[in-house]
Amino acid sequence: xxxxxxxxxxxxxxxxxxxxxxxxxxxxxxxxxxxxxxxxxxxxxxxxxxxxxxxxxxxxxxxxxxxxxxxxxxxxxxxxxxxxxxxxxxxxxxxxxxxxxxxxxxxxxxxxxxxxxxxxxxxxxxxxxxxxxxxxxxxxxxxxxxxxxxxxxxxxxxxxxxxxxxxxxxxxxxxxxxxxxxxxxxxxxxxxxxxxxxxxxxxxxxxxxxxxxxxxxxxxxxxxxxxxxxxxxxxxxxxxxxxxxxxxxxxxxxxxxxxxxxxxxxxxxxxxxxxxxxxxxxxxxxxxxxxxxxxxxxxxxxxxxxxxxxxxxxxxxxxxxxxxxxxxxxxxxxxxxxxxxxxxxxxxxxxxxxxxxxxxxxxx
Amino acid sequence: xxxxxxxxxxxxxxxxxxxxxxxxxxxxxxxxxxxxxxxxxxxxxxxxxxxxxxxxxxxxxxxxxxxxxxxxxxxxxxxxxxxxxxxxxxxxxxxxxxxxxxxxxxxxxxxxxxxxxxxxxxxxxxxxxxxxxxxxxxxxxxxxxxxxxxxxxxxxxxxxxxxxxxxxxxxxxxxxxxxxxxxxxxxxxxxxxxxxxxxxxxxxxxxxxxxxxxxxxxxxxxxxxxxxxxxxxxxxxxxxxxxxxxxxxxxxxxxxxxxxxxxxxxxxxxxxxxxxxxxxxxxxxxxxxxxxxxxxxx
Numbered sequence: 047x048x049x050x051x052x053x054x055x056x057x058x059x060x061x062x063x064x065x066x067x068x069x070x071x072x073x074x075x076x077x078x079x080x081x082x083x084x085x086x087x088x089x090x091x092x093x094x095x096x097x098x099x100x101x102x103x104x105x106x107x108x109x110x111x112x113x114x115x116x117x118x119x120x121x122x123x124x125x126x127x128x129x130x131x132x133x134x135x136x137x138x139x140x141x142x143x144x145x146x147x148x149x150x151x152x153x154x155x156x157x158x159x160x161x162x163x164x165x166x167x168x169x170x171x172x173x174x175x176x177x178x179x180x181x182x183x184x185x186x187x188x189x190x191x192x193x194x195x196x197x198x199x200x201x202x203x204x205x206x207x208x209x210x211x212x213x214x215x216x217x218x219x220x221x222x223x224x225x226x227x228x229x230x231x232x233x234x235x236x237x238x239x240x241x242x243x244x245x246x247x248x249x250x251x252x253x254x255x256x257x258x259x260x261x262x263x264x265x266x267x268x269x270x271x272x273x274x275x276x277x278x279x280x281x282x283x284x285x286x287x288x289x290x291x292x293x294x295x296x297x298x299x300x301x302x303x304x305x306x307x308x309x310x311x312x313x314x315x316x317x318x319x320x321x322x323x324x325x326x327x328x329x330x331x332x333x334x335x336x337x338x339x340x341x342x343x344x345x346x347x348x349x350x351x352x353x354x355x356x357x358x359x360x361x362x363x364x365x366x367x368x369x370x371x372x373x374x375x376x377x378x379x380x381x382x383x384x385x386x387x388x389x390x391x392x393x394x395x396x397x398x399x400x401x402x403x404x405x406x407x408x409x410x
Numbered sequence: 411x412x413x414x415x416x417x418x419x420x421x422x423x424x425x426x427x428x429x430x431x432x433x434x435x436x437x438x439x440x441x442x443x444x445x446x447x448x449x450x451x452x453x454x455x456x457x458x459x460x461x462x463x464x465x466x467x468x469x470x471x472x473x474x475x476x477x478x479x480x481x482x483x484x485x486x487x488x489x490x491x492x493x494x495x496x497x498x499x500x501x502x503x504x505x506x507x508x509x510x511x512x513x514x515x516x517x518x519x520x521x522x523x524x525x526x527x528x529x530x531x532x533x534x535x536x537x538x539x540x541x542x543x544x545x546x547x548x549x550x551x552x553x554x555x556x557x558x559x560x561x562x563x564x565x566x567x568x569x570x571x572x573x574x575x576x577x578x579x580x581x582x583x584x585x586x587x588x589x590x591x592x593x594x595x596x597x598x599x600x601x602x603x604x605x606x607x608x609x610x611x612x613x614x615x616x617x618x619x620x621x622x623x624x625x626x627x628x629x630x631x632x633x634x635x636x637x638x639x640x641x642x643x644x645x646x647x648x649x650x651x652x653x654x655x656x657x658x659x660x661x662x663x664x665x666x667x668x669x670x671x672x673x674x675x676x677x678x679x680x681x682x683x684x685x686x687x688x689x690x691x692x693x694x695x696x697x698x699x700x701x702x703x704x705x706x707x708x
Binding site: 050052053054057060061064065243244245247248249250251252253254408409410 | 457460461462463464482485486488490492494495496497498499500501505508509510512513514515555
């Protein structure tokens with residue numbers, strides 16, 4: 047009977063290949079999302095124009111300005127006078143203005159000697175875009191502090207993602223979303239289509255067990271998802287420059303588990319609904335919304351109200367995105383996120399078990 | 411042993427009795443027709459016999475296997491063609507056939523001889539997608555697919571619905587040919603004229619079987635004299651004829667009205683009784699299965 051399993055997979059593959067439009071969308075969506083989130087939608091500090099007000103252009107000031115202009119994220123726009131600050135910011139000629147105190151050098155020297163002093167630098171920032179302003183401020187501070195880090199009571203250091211590149215944190219989120227889209231939505235639609243068209247009736251009146259039919263359906267979608275996975279990883283690594291310091295294999299392995307989970311979810315949906323439209327709606331509404339809202343992809347879990355924080359525990363994407371983020375950006379290995387792996391594994395087994403039990407080999 | 415044995419089979423959906431206490435047998439090698447209008451429960455009966463549904467009560471055996479206990483055994487022995495087109499429109503004719511062969515662990519070459527009378531009609535189009543075939547060709551492909559594993563019993567649910575008259579006739583020729591090869595065929599149709607091509611038929615309505623016999627015997631059992639009447643105003647004719655002496659029933663039947671009469675009826679006195687009906691024509695006609703059906707429905 048091995049022979050007929052191969053035929054099922056072949057038939058399923060033909061279905062997918064013949065539907066060129068869907069195929070194209072599935073292959074293109076990840077790329078578009080990656081590029082969109084990676085470049086267009088960014089809250090990161092990039093190309094901030096900085097003007098400087100310095101009554102005395104002392105060595106200390108020149109040194110600070112030098113550090114600033116050598117940094118790729120800032121462009122030094124020149125020295126301006128006090129009166130010009132407002133007009134520069136309003137006209138958008140500068141995103142931030144640094145105002146040095148007249149006795150900057152002496153102040154730095156006193157501070158190095160451990161004598162408490164008043165602030166030496168004022169930072170005026172255009173906060174019309176709150177996100178950019180916030181991260182620009184933080185990053186500018188860290189650049190300026192440089193050696194003279196004693197200036198502040200808190201010593202803030204951004205580990206792992208010092209430039210606060212937003213692409214880094216979006217990549218795991220996109221992965222969590224896309225695999226649910228490709229696997230869950232496409233498998234559920236493809237199984238339900240057989241019900242809707244009536245071919246399921248013919249398939250059931252055959253000696254082949256439905257489990258076999260279902261698994262045969264999953265294989266091509268699993269293969270497609272693997273291609274998508276590799277595409278995303280490559281884009282993340284080489285286009286967006288995500289460090290992947292925890293090793294690609296860990297991410298890959300965990301993603302395979304997540305793919306299985308998504309396929310099982312798709313199977314579960316297909317056992318509940320009878321029309322392709324309903325399958326689409328359930329996949330889109332019931333699965334996508336929690337991923338967007340409750341998985342930590344857009345909003346940190348810690349910021350969610352209590353009730354939703356509890357709900358977020360059953361959203362598989364939450365555990366997946368969290369683990370991938372740790373592995374990709376923090377650089378830990380898969381062993382360090384074993385808890386997430388176990389949770390995802392238990393979820394997969396449960397969902398698969400329930401849906402196989404629910405999958406009926408009769409019509410009702 | 412009969413190919414299909416049905417005993418007091420019932421199946422309800424919510425409050426409608428789709429199949430209501432049905433019992434009959436289909437002998438081996440028989441071409442048996444289920445004749446009845448939409449909603450007569452034909453499809454539900456098919457789904458029960460092909461083990462897609464479990465009955466509420468009663469039992470049935472297909473090829474010696476119980477439809478509940480041995481449903482897995484039945485599934486490899488029967489060929490089933492559902493009412494609507496149930497192949498993959500995006501696969502070609504040949505791919506569909508290959509797939510269904512694989513589904514049953516059969517081989518196209520081995521079964522070729524059996525399916526040839528059907529498949530040869532569509533073989534020239536084997537590279538065409540099934541969705542692009544005409545209605546008649548789709549049915550031939552579906553039949554080929556249902557036959558590919560050499561089933562002993564063939565279930566065809568309204569195979570000729572939505573198919574043109576020529577293809578319908580061809581399709582029945584093919585069924586006759588398959589019957590020659592020893593297959594038991596249970597076929598349903600809403601077309602009364604097709605009933606004549608079956609060995610035996612069961613007339614059914616609203617989940618019940620009204621009568622079972624050979625088509626000839628069913629027509630003979632009508633036992634009433636039948637006239638076809640027509641006039642310029644068919645509606646007035648119908649109203650008046652129903653009230654005439656010796657008339658048991660009168661109903662529209664194609665271009666004419668059929669007039670079912672008893673012994674008290676006399677053509678001449680009927681004409682007088684109708685009086686001023688313009689262009690009245692009355693001829694004796696042979697009864698058909700449909701007449702019997704209408705009589706049984708009363």
